[in-house]
Amino acid sequence: MTPIRPAATVLLLRDGDAGLEVHLLRRTRGMPFAGGMTAYPGGGVDPRDGDTDVAWSGPPPSVWAGSLGCDERGARELVCAAVRETFEEAGVLLAGSPDGAGVVPDVSGEEWEAQRQALLTRELSLAELLAVRGLALRSDLLRPFAHWVTPPQETRRYDTRFFVAALPDGQEARDVSGEADEASWLTPGAALAEMRAGTRPMLPPTVHTLGQLAAFPDVAAALAGSPPEPLSPISPTFEETPDGRWAVLPDGTRIRLVVPLPS
Template sequence: MSAIPKPASTVILIDQQGKVYLTKRPATMKFLAGHYVFPGGSIDKGDFPSTTDLFLNVNNHLSFSIAHYVAAARELFEEVGILLGCNEDGTKAVINQEDMNHYRRYLLEGKVTYLEIMREHRLVLNCDSFTYIGHKITPEPSPIRFDTRFFIVVLPEGQTPLPDAYEIEEAFWIEPEAALSAYKLGHLKMVRPTVGSLQAVMDYRDNHLLN
């Protein structure tokens, strides 16, 4: 009997020049060890909101559970320290780095949820800051399967990625074309969804960042 796919989210972080933030999973990981991937993971129980008051433009994004957006934001914060959220009027939120580090540690330890962090700092998640680019399900032969939604998110102004040492062996900014070339030469180990995401980023960059 094949494994039941777990709902999950993956988020491709890009900068204003269209470079992607690529991460390498440690060899100790059970799933995709040694592969170059983007931040992501399965949806947690705490990612399901009881109301929509912590979201902007949520009505534009109802084709699947809003928990996919929360999971994408949470994984991005857990893995590379980028906090997505804005003030209730849509303006940029300012949170000091000490608080960011504090909440990230508590989130990784399971002592707080991403939604609780948002509520405490009176933040909202703008769904329009996510660009949905696709949906993949891990093939049946795999013992671990995910039903994943993929998103592109532009690096928020004033923030710098800080990878988590446990989940990430190395991380770097790279042009998507360079990443694909390295993959074809066998220098970067990737799976098809990652390759497809790189191609989607090039389309997004050409249509949104370079015009």
């Protein structure tokens, strides 16, 4: 059986003129997993994400373990992976002063970029980056949102916790990921409309979580609307019908699968 890798994904949110907007990346077509698909910043857990010396502000791993339905080490790894991946793939760092009084306002510039690249190549761990900068991870900026597990028949499997977080004041999400060829802010409704038109293919977890986000008028409501704890894992099954291929969720929800258009 294909091994399952723990992973974290972050739905980075802001308030726009048309309402709640979410930061989306289109993965490059050559990627071995979800190439050509629109997704959120995120990725697999790095073993060093479980470092106990990471500077931490906000609810501790023991509290997150209850929210995420895992043990304390697993919670530490997932929250750290969420913060690390958001910085690596969107240039946004959910960190601030160790006393929790503020969020780092600007993470642009050559030195920050060199450190982001060092995280990508694993020359630097998140704990080391925070220590060098005198910062602490801000777990209070994240909220648990969803839990998806890749079905057994897939060749790459992930056990992924989805988080929501507001874009910190003073920071800008940037198109910095080598794994994406497009980055954009869209309302959930606009993103889903493009998906239904066939111009923005997505995997079922992205479709479903965008539908959940569409119920919230703004960032504050989305952060306050976290689901009951612990998160219930969702693993879809698939069915073929004359009108297409569908992902079927445990509650009976059916999501049409859209294949990326040829380049």
